[in-house]
Amino acid sequence: METGAVLTGDVIGSTRTDQEFLPKLKRVLHDVNQQFSARHDRYEIYRGDSFQFVLRGNAGLSLKAAILIRAGLKSETIYPEFPARFDARIAMGIGNLARVQHKPGESNEEAFIISGKLLDGLEKEKYNLVAGMNNPAWINLLNVATRWADHIISNWSAASADTLYLHWLKELNQSEIAAAFGITQPGAHKRFQQAKIEYLAFCEENFRKTVNELLNDRDHHTA
Numbered sequence: 001m002e003t004g005a006v007l008t009g010d011v012i013g014s015t016r017t018d019q020e021f022l023p024k025l026k027r028v029l030h031d032v033n034q035q036f037s038a039r040h041d042r043y044e045i046y047r048g049d050s051f052q053f054v055l056r057g058n059a060g061l062s063l064k065a066a067i068l069i070r071a072g073l074k075s076e077t078i079y080p081e082f083p084a085r086f087d088a089r090i091a092m093g094i095g096n097l098a099r100v101q102h103k104p105g106e107s108n109e110e111a112f113i114i115s116g117k118l119l120d121g122l123e124k125e126k127y128n129l130v131a132g133m134n135n136p137a138w139i140n141l142l143n144v145a146t147r148w149a150d151h152i153i154s155n156w157s158a159a160s161a162d163t164l165y166l167h168w169l170k171e172l173n174q175s176e177i178a179a180a181f182g183i184t185q186p187g188a189h190k191r192f193q194q195a196k197i198e199y200l201a202f203c204e205e206n207f208r209k210t211v212n213e214l215l216n217d218r219d220h221h222t223a
Helices: 021-035 059-074 110-122 136-154 158-169 174-181 185-195 197-222
Strands: 002-012 042-046 050-056 087-097 129-132
Touching: 002 059, 002 110, 021 042, 021 050, 021 059, 021 158, 050 059, 050 087, 059 087, 059 129, 059 136, 059 158, 059 197, 087 110, 087 136, 110 129, 129 136, 136 197, 158 174, 158 185, 158 197, 174 185, 185 197
Parallel strands: 087 129
Antiparallel strands: 002 050, 002 087, 042 050
């Protein structure tokens, strides 16, 4: 049995009858998927405004994927053909995944079930990002990072989303960001500060280490 993560989400800032978000969502999921393509990840859009993104083998990267998806949706100039900005609620379920790759949205595997239940709960909360595993005692450990990251992302400007997206997805440094947006190096530095990229990197690293430690501990006790 393989371990992985399932990100289940729905788009905020649109309605199911308003399809303006759909081309942008497809493009963002495709581009983020390319970042992790060596790990045989998959994504699916279903029920109009909902989606699932599957990470196999390295569940610790799920927060990075979730932040990138939200950054892409909240961006304004990265995809000039899709300038409208949206956001998404995303629930990350971490657990077992069969080696047979079921179609996202049609699986009853552990990680899918956890993710779906968490997303249902998010609709009643004031947060837009959550993670969980099959041990309730671990939820608080995981969500120290997600709550902090969610607070930052929810207050992003379009420029902050653009900056994080290019920095993490394309691995552009501050000089390259400055050139990409036609701004000065100090201007790019200010964008990094406003996007709180240093803090998000800390959240992502902390989350990844926590997930890996919890999975190693679980595997040790079940061996």
